[in-house]
Every structure is written in structure tokens, then in C-alpha cells.
Amino acid sequence: MKRKLTVFLALFFIGMGVMLAQTQVRGTVVDENGDPAIGATIQVKGTMQGTITDADGNFTITAPAGSTLVISYVGYTTQEVPVSPNVRVTLVTDSELLEEVMVVAYGTAKKESFTGSASVVKSDKIEKRMVANVTKALDGMAAGVQTTSGSGQPGAGAAVIIRGFGSINASTTPLYVVDGVPYDGAINAINPNDIESMTIIKDASAGALYGARGANGVVMITTKKGKEGNVSINFKTNWGVSSRAIPRYETLNAYEWTEDVYFMYKNKMMANGVPPANAGAAALQEMATGPTKIFGENMQYNPFSRSALELIDHATGKIYDGTTLKWNEDWLDNSTAKNPLRQEYQMNVAGGTTKTNYMFSLGYLKEEGLVKFTNFERYSGRANIDSQVKDWLKTGLNVNFAANKTNSTTLGSSQTSSSAYSNVFYTAMLMAPIYPMYLKDENGNTVYDENGKAEYDWGENRPSGASAGWNPLANLEVDKYLGTTDNASGRTYVEFGGLKDGVLQGFKLGINFGFDYAFSKSKTYWNPNFGNAKSSNGLAAISDGRTFSFTFNQLLNWDRRFNDHHFDILAGHELYKYNYQYLYGEKTGLVGGLTELNAATTIAESSSYTDNYVIESYLSRLNYDFADKYYFSTSFRRDGTSRFFKDVRWGDFWSVGASWRISEEPFMQSYDWINNLTLKASYGVQGNDAIGSLFAWQALYNLNPNQDLPGATVGSLENKDLKWEKNENFNTGIEARLFNRLNLSVEYYNRFTRDMLMNYPMALSLGFDGYSKNIGNAKNNGIEFSISTDIIKNSHFTWNTTLMGATVRNKVLNLADKPEIITGNYIIKEGEALNSFYLAHSAGVDPATGKKLYWVWDEDENGERGERYISDSQAKATQSRDIAGSRIPDLYGSWSNDFRYKNIDLSIMTTYSIGGKILDGVYNSLLFNTYIGNAAHVDRKKSWRQPGDIVSIPRIDEGGAFSIARTSDELINASYFAIKNITLGYSLPSAWMRSIGSQGVRVTLTADNIHIFTALKGMDPQYNFSGGTGFTYTPSRTVSLGLDFKF
DSSP: OHHHHHHHHHHHHHHHHHHHHEEEEEEEEEOTTSOBOTTOEEEETTSSOEEEOOTTSEEEEEEETTOEEEEEOTTBOOEEEEOOSEEEEEOOBOTTTTSOEEEETTEEEEGGGOOSOEEEEEHHHHTTSOOSSGGGGOTTTSTTEEEOOOOOSTTOOOOEEESSOOOSSSOOOOEEEETTEEOOSOGGGSOGGGEEEEEEEOSHHHHGGGGGGOTTOEEEEEEOOOOSEEEEEEEEEEEEEEEESSOOOOBOOHHHHHHHHHHHHHHHHHHTTOOHHHHHHHHHHHHHHSSSOTTOGGGTTOOBSSOGGGOEETTTTEEOTTOOBSOOOOHHHHHBOSSOEEEEEEEEEEEEOSSEEEEEEEEEEEEEOSBTTOEEEEEEEEEEEEEEEETTEEEEEEEEEEEEEEEOSOOSGGGOSTTOTTOHHHHTTTBOTTSOSBOBOTTSOBOBOTTSOBOBOOOTTOOTTSOTTOOHHHHHHHSEEEEEEEEEEEEEEEEEEOOSSSTTTTEEEEEEEEEEEEEEEEEEEEOSSSGGGTTTTOEEEEEEEEEEEEEEEEEEEEEEEETTEEEEEEEEEEEEEEEEEEEEEEEEEEOTTOOSGGGEEEEEEEEEEEEEEEEEEEEEEEEEEETTTEEEEEEEEEEEETTSOTTTOEEEEEEEEEEEEGGGSGGGTTOTTEEEEEEEEEEEEEEEOOSSOTTTTSOOEEEEEETTEEEEEEOSOOOTTOOOEEEEEEEEEEEEEETTTEEEEEEEEEEEEEEEEEEEEOOGGGTOSEEEEEEEEEEEEEEEEEEEEEEEESSSEEEEEEEEEEOOEEEEEEOTTOOEEEETTEEEETTSOTTEEEEBEEEEEOTTTOOEEEEEOOBOTTOOBOOOEEEOOHHHHHHSOEEOOOSOOSEEEEEEEEEEETTEEEEEEEEEEESOEEOOHHHHHHHSOSSTTBOOBGGGGGBOOSTTOOOSBOOOOTTGGGTSOOBGGGOEEOOEEEEEEEEEEEEOOHHHHHHTTOSEEEEEEEEEEEEEEOSSTTOOTTSOSSSOOOSOOOOEEEEEEEEEEEO
């Protein structure tokens, strides 16, 4: 018994000694700014015992006395500290780990060693933009990238170009790649919340491996993946309201408009010989009872309390004082929704083990449009799984589904025009202010139906230009423009290899398959009573489009390092197939208020077709670096396309590039303030076959009835020599990081396009307007820069500012035997910028007659110009035009600022463009009315009214737009400054969150597309890239409140 007691006491004291030797460690891990490092790993050295830091950077762990803790965190140097009861660790940036890893063609690359040109946009930037279509989030995100404002139609996207125009008739749109596979689905089917990053590839060294489709740059979208660690759950929601981002053009009110029309008719009367003393009364008589009948039949559209024939004081040309309005209905205001709602909900679940990671997301978005009855709705889901099944086998699957539904202002081929009557921004904006939207009785009161609903005025007696027989709001309410799209995309791969030793060390064989599927249906219904289809007793039309494409490639990669030598070699084969099927049916003669085709009696149109497109490719790449200082890369791709004749369908595309990390040289080591300094250059050739037609080289026939028999006519001419358009790209630049807080990048590029694909014009007398041909060369060059610096950086407050800018110079070098191509007010001419303005020269306004005067000249038999002289002839002015500049800016870019104070953060993003010109077609339509019933711009008050007036705007006549030549003085400065996004965020204290089991809650207030400052109120300088404007759905501003929960 005594021996057992002795043994027990010995074991007890030994155990107590062990326990006493354990130390309870409480610690905090912060970064260089003093902010908590959330999720840093703490491990007892030599053991499997460990933990991670919480949302405040705190941790607790029990460790043996005298042991060591190992603290590691992504992007920072791993540190070892001795165990003590209280530990505070400040992380130190690991300069090597901080080398940004970018997703590039068929792989990844470190930014500091990358020989090409690319910009990375990360998820935190994308998520601040309240957009349904990610193309609208690209504006200002990368130097050298230009976007249009895009339509305000919910769900619509923006056009994007990278480093200027690489083509004339062929596509200038960049290639979109999603998770390594070219993407053919709808861009608005991609939920921006699912995007981890976007890499924008700009030059040949980065994009030549995409061969035929990479000539205009590449936008590589990488979606989110799971990470090793505990399961994380993220729920986000946003609620917001929308309004106009661009103000309306300033137009005349009902009084001003009527007075303006009075002067128009008075001048007309005097021009026709009516004495000035009688011209005023004659003008009112013409307005009231003449052929145009401004006020409709029986003065039904006279909104004034005074008779139309006694409305205006002829001595002053003004409406008599005391005259009131019986109605004042603004068509655009009445068609615009008040504070339309935008709501979005997103849930994301992610996690993983050492072998497998996963991410699942669900999203719902509904946007109500600025125009009543328009909207966009999207249900989306994504699953992304990667698994290291064996040491030598890895596989993964990424699938996405999105169901989109939209109700728009226009659908179908006949309604896509910006001047279609169903386009509210055409009809309502041009509606003169005296005409009511709702039906009025003889006293000017609105007429209501038996249900108490205001009846629409369809304007059967409105004059020309006032949309007689139409009412855009009624059409939107009664007619239907519905669209639905079901989208499915999948990416899957199997990867063999990756062994760390043995004869197969460094080898990987990847087999990748990706597909995109979209089924879209649009439905158009026009009611039989009024508007578009009154004459045909209604119309129903349905179109179906089915897109299916896939990419299948096999890639063999060898990646080995031998001391200071590193080799990365890739070889592969790829097959891409695209199929599109279209079906359209249209019937008229609807009965019973039904909207389906079976409810109509007469087939008006039916058609169908199928498009097929194939590219087969062989590709290779070699990357080499020595001692992480000298880098060399080269790539080669051979593409065969179905778009060209078999003898010329294969094209070879290649690139070479090199970079030198000067900062790694021994002679630079004393300059410790230089963290990185890299010089790089590249050159390569890319191709473009996207001329718009899949059969451009072929002679095609149009089938038409010939009396009762089928007939055919030649529709296009054959050109078997049609071949690849090629882009030769040179890029050089320098990148630096200084003082561990300043990032600088400057690049120069030169892009030469040869054998441009164009529709070569022919004399109409030959029976064809042109045919497809390689006929031209052009070049783009410019400079891009990006400067980012931490102005203030301490434990409580940080301020980072980023300035981006770019220039582009465009010149058409050669157009074969066609030195210029004139289209309307634009010209493509050798030695000039693409789509330069081609306009007459104004010589002012004749004070005596109010006619516009022009500087003109005559040409001799050799085409030589004679002396200039002044003429009022529109025809002569049209023959005496010169190049007057282009839309291309002198400098464009963005300026962003990010602030953080403790738990509060604020970001402000602005964009700018300096230089360039715009020929504003909307302003011109409002100034020089096309039809008498059109609205008018306030600048009409500055026009010529009577002999002796010294003005810059000529006499306004009925239909004046047809009799006045466009002149260079009408060009407007295209410069603008836009406040794109302001986001204010607050992260709730983590101590509060832990009490409810949350990792964090963030509240945001976001204003997107806030305001744009321009030279003319109402003008959209980002309408397109050629400097025009149109009557399209105005861009919207969104102000939203967001909540982000993490568990």
C-alpha cells in the first residue's frame, strides 16, 4: 500500500510539473498599419498544435514554456517568437510574396516578372459598382480601357475598347474569357459578386496565345473559389433607388415654344410676300387653320386660356400677359418612374480542406427601370469545386446558371432604331410641350374611364413630328417587349502530374472542357387599336435564339527550376465550335386581346437560320527566367478558321517579350527605398477574323418570289482571297515600387493593323454596294500611366490615391485604291484619324435674311481648290467640306481615393476625358427642327428673328434641319469629368459580432454613376466612340444601402 501511494504521489507531482510548464499565451497580430490581421496562423513550432486570429487579430493558445510560436500570414514574412504570457506581433511585408499573381492566357504569372501588358481589377473594386452587367464596372478601372456609358435599360451593358480602334469594319470588341475558356454567353448572366478578379490583357505578349480572337485585347474573368479552412458563409443585400445620371436637355416651355413657332411662321409669311404689318396675324391663322394645324382640329390642342387667333401680341411677339395654361404635361416626366427600386441579394458558402475546396453562391437581382414598365430580373447560381484527388491527379468543376427576364422599351429588328416611336427617349423628348399625354375635354380637363383611370391621348390630329397616332407611355403599358434568356456555363478539367520528384517531375497534362449555352426568347405585342399596328389590327411576334459553344483543349506543361534557371514550357491543341439557331414568326390581325401567335389571323413574316463557326488551334509558349532577374517569353499559335476559304484560312500568330528586374541587381542593393524596378518590352502579331459575317468570302444568293415561282438573285460577291486581319503590337514600359508605398507604371504602345477587313464600296450601277476585302492599314499608339501611393499610412488612418491616364493616336495609313470613304458627316481617309468629322465651314448668319452662310470654293478640272468665298447654298457647302477633328481624346483616365479611419472606410472614384469633339445629333434635332411638332432647345431663343439681328444661329424654318448643312462650329468639346462612385462603409466592432457568432458585419452607403460635368447640359459624351449622340435610354444613377454579413 505504501509503495502504491509513493508511485501515485510521484506521478501526481510529475503531472503538476508538466502542467505548470504550460503557458497560456494571449496575443495580438497586426499589420504594418496597426490593423488586425484576421485569420493569421499561430502554431507551436514542431507540433501540430495551432490556432488562428479572430476579427480583432487576437488569439489564445496554450504552449510549453520555452517553446516557440510560428506566426504566418499570406503576403507577410513568417515570424518566430518565444512563448510568453502576452505577445504582440507586427507583420512585415514579404516583398517576394507581394509580387502580384495575375491570371493570364493558359496560366498565371507574377506581375513583376510579366513581360506583357495587363491590369488586374480585384473584387473589392468591382463590388462597389451597382451594376447588373460587369462591362459597366470597367470604366476607369484600368489605363488604356475606354467604355461607353451604355444604355440605361436595366441589365444592359457598355461597349469596351482597349488601346483604340484596331479595325474599321471588323470587330473591335475584346475577347471575354471566363475561368480560362472564351465566353459566348450573355455578359449580364455573370453575377459581379461571383467575380474574384478581372485581368485586362492589352498587348500581344499577353494575348497572342488567344490568336484569332485576341487582337482587340482580352478581359479575363476569374470567379471565386473556396479556400482551405473553416466554412465561411457570406450574405449580402443591397436596396437602392435610381434616377437620371445625365440631366435633360434644356427645352422651351409651352409659352416659349409657341412664341418660337409664331416667329417661324411670321418669317415664312414675309418670305412669301406678306407685308410685315400683316405677317403676324397671317402666322397665327396659319398655325391655327393652315395645313399643319399646330393646335389640331377645332383647336383641341390649344393649351392656353386665350383663343389661338388672339394669343400673341404682334408688336412684341409674346403671348399676352395673364394667359394661363389649361394643362402642362411633360411627356418625359410622365414616362419616367419615380425612384425605381433596385434590390439585390447574394449568398456565398465557401471552404475547403487540404485536398478539396468549394464555393457555392446564389443571387437574385431586380432592377426597375427609369422608364415605366421596364425592368430586369436575374436568378443566378454558381458552384465551383476543385479537388486534389491524388498527388498526381487534380480535377475540378465550375458551373453557372442564370435566368434573365427583361421588359424593355424596344425589341425586334424594326424597333432597334433610336428613332422608333416605341422609344420613349425619342418620342417623348421630341414632343412639343403644348400636347397632352392624356385625353382632355373641351375645358382642358383630363378624361377618365369608368374605372377612374386617365385615358391616353393618341394624337390622331397632331401635326407632323408630334407622333400622330402614338403615345409612348400608352404603348409601353399596353404593348409588350418581353425578353427571357436562360444561360448555363460549365468549366471542367482533369490535370495529371505535378509530382515533386522522379522522371516526370515538373510535367502536367491538363484536359479542359468548357461550354456556354443560352436560350433567348423575345416577344413583341402591338395592340390593334392604336400605335404601331393599328393599320394591321395588331401584331404578335416571337423570336427564339439558341447559342451553344464549346472549347476543348489539351495542354502539356513542363515547369522546372535548375539553380538560377527556371523553365516553363507549354504545348497544346484547342478546338472551338459555335452554333447559333434562330427562329422568328410574326402575325397580324389579333382578336380578343390575346398576345400569342395563334390569336392572330395573318402570317406577316417568318424566318430561320443557323450559324456555325469553328476554330482549330495549335499553341505553344516558353517562359524562361534567370535568378529572378532576367525574364524571356515567347509564344506561337496557329489558327484555322471556318470564316475564310480553305487555302487562306490558317494564320500564324506569335509574340516575344523580355523583362529585367533592375532592382535585383547587386548594384541596386544599397537603394533600399527601391522595392522593385522592372523594365520590359514585347512585340507580337495577333489576328482578327470577326468581320461580322461568317460567310464573308462567299457569293451568296437572296431568295425572292418571281411571280408564283421561287427566284434568286446574287446577294454578295465572292472573294476567295479574303484573309486574316493582323495586328502587330509593340509594347515597352517600366514598373516600380518605391518607399514601400508608391507604385508607378508607365508604358508606350504601338499597334499596327494591316490587311484590314472592310466592306469595299462599289458603284451602285454595278448592282452591288460593295464586297468584303482586305484593303487597309492603320495604327494606334499612345502612352499609359498609373500612379498609386499611400499618402497617409498609420495604425488609425490611411489614405491611398491612384491616378490613371492614357493617350491614343489613331491614323489610317492606307486604303488601297480607295483613298477615302465618306459616310454622312464622317470620313475615313489616309493620313487622318478613323471616323474623323467631315463638315462644312460656317461663315456666320446673314443679318438681312437670317440664312446660314458658308465658306465654299470651286475646283478646277484637276481637283485643285480655288479661292474661298461666301455662299448661302447648302448644296455648295456640302461640296466644300473639310476634316474637322475627331472624338479621340487627348488624355483620358481616372482618379480614385480610398480612405480608412478605424472601422470607417470611404472610397471616391472619378473618371475624366480631355479633348476630342462631339457632333451632337440630339441637340441638332432640338435646335433645327426636323418637323413642326418637335420640341425645341432653349438656344432657339438666340436664333435670327428679324432683319438686322446679329446672331450665330440662323433663321429656324419648318423642317429646317433638311436645309442647313452641318458645319464645324457645331462641334462641342467632348471633355468631361465624372463622379462615378462614392462608397462609405462601416464595419461593426468585432467584439459585438463575436457575441452573435459572426465574423463581421459591414454597412455600406453607395452612390454610383453620380454626376458628369460636360460642355453642354444633357449631352452624353460617352454615348459612343465616334462622337455622335442618339435618342437612347439615358444612363441611370443609383443610391443604395448595403449590408454584408459574414459567418
